[in-house]
C-alpha cells in the first residue's frame with residue numbers, strides 16, 4: 001500500500017508555545033499563525049506509518065469550493081469518502097439517468113491531492129430511488145430485471161472511476177445478528193446479490209479494493225455472520241478484500257472489548273480492516289442503538305442538553321474515548337488499513353439530526369468554529 005506523501009513535519013504544540021510568547025504585535029502574530037498553521041502537521045502525517053486517516057464530507061463543500069474546509073481536509077486527511085454523492089439515489093436517480101458533476105469534482109479533488117479514495121456505496125437498501133425495485137409498469141420488479149439493474153449500476157460506476165477510486169464499499173448493511181437482512185435485494189434476488197456485486201466490481205476494476213461495510217459490528221451475532229460470509233467467499237473465490245466497521249459509537253457503547261474482538265476476527269480471516277464512519281456521540285439516548293438511517297425519534301429537549309456548549313467533563317470523556325479507540329486501532333495497525341471519520345466538524349455532522357432531528361452533538365474532531373478539539377489533540381498526542 002503506498003501512502004501519499006504529506007506536508008512537512010511541524011509540531012503544533014511547539015508552535016502554540018512559541019506564539020504564546022506574546023511580545024509581537026497582534027498583526028504580526030496573526031500572520032505568523034496563519035503561515036505556520038498552513039504548514040502544521042496533520043493527523044494523516046502523524047499516522048502515516050500506521051493507517052490512512054480519512055474523512056467523509058458532503059458535496060456542498062466541493063460545489064461551494066469551501067476553501068476553509070478543503071484546506072482542513074488536505075492538511076489532516078489522506079483518504080476521502082463522499083458522504084452521500086455516490087449512493088444509488090444520488091448518482092443514478094432513475095434507470096437511465098446518471099449524475100456525475102459533484103462526483104467528478106470529488107475524484108478530481110482526490111487525484112489533485114494524492115488522496116486515497118472510497119466509493120460509498122454500490123449496493124444498499126437505503127438511499128435508493130423509488131423506481132429501483134419497480135418495473136416499467138410500476139409492479140415489483142422480477143429477479144431478472146433487478147439483476148440487470150444491479151449489473152448495469154455496478155459495472156458503469158466502477159468502470160467510470162477505474163484506476164482512480166481505490167476502494168469501494170461494495171455492499172452496505174446486508175447482514176444482521178441473526179442472518180441476512182430481509183431487504184428487497186434478498187427478497188427479489190436472494191442472498192447471491194452480494195457475491196454478484198463483488199464479482200462485478202472486481203470484473204470492472206481488478207485493482208480496486210472491495211469492502212463489505214456495516215454498523216453494530218461489535219455484536220457477536222453480526223461478527224459471526226460476517227466471518228462466516230468471508231470464509232464462504234474465500235472458499236469460493238469471490239473477491240473480497242476488506243471489512244468496514246462503521247463506528248457510529250457513543251461514550252458508553254459499545255463495549256470496546258467486543259469491538260476489538262470483531263477487528264481481530266476480521267483480521268484473522270486475512271481481511272484488511274477499515275473503520276469507515278467513525279463518530280462518537282456525546283448525547284444521551286433512551287433508545288436501542290442503531291445506525292439504520294430510517295430511524296427517526298421525536299424531538300425531546302431532555303435529550304439535547306448541550307445547546308450552549310460542551311461541558312469540560314464531557315469534553316474530557318470524549319477525548320478519553322477517542323484515545324481508547326485509537327489505542328485499539330494502533331494495536332491492529334498491521335491489518336488496519338484506514339480510520340475514516342464521518343465528517344470533519346461538529347456543525348456538519350449527521351448526528352445533529354440522527355436519530356433525532358435538531359440536536360447539538362459534538363462527535364467529530366473539529367468544533368463549530370472549525371478549530372481542533374481536545375479529542376483531536378489527544379489523538380495527535382498518541383503519536384508524538
Ligand code: XIL
Pocket residue numbers: 083084172246277291293350
Ligand atoms: C448518512 C449521511 O451522513 C446523511 O447525510 C444522510 O442523510 C443519511 O446517511 N451509515 C452509512 C452512511 O453507511 O451512508 C450514512 O450516512 C450513515 C449510516
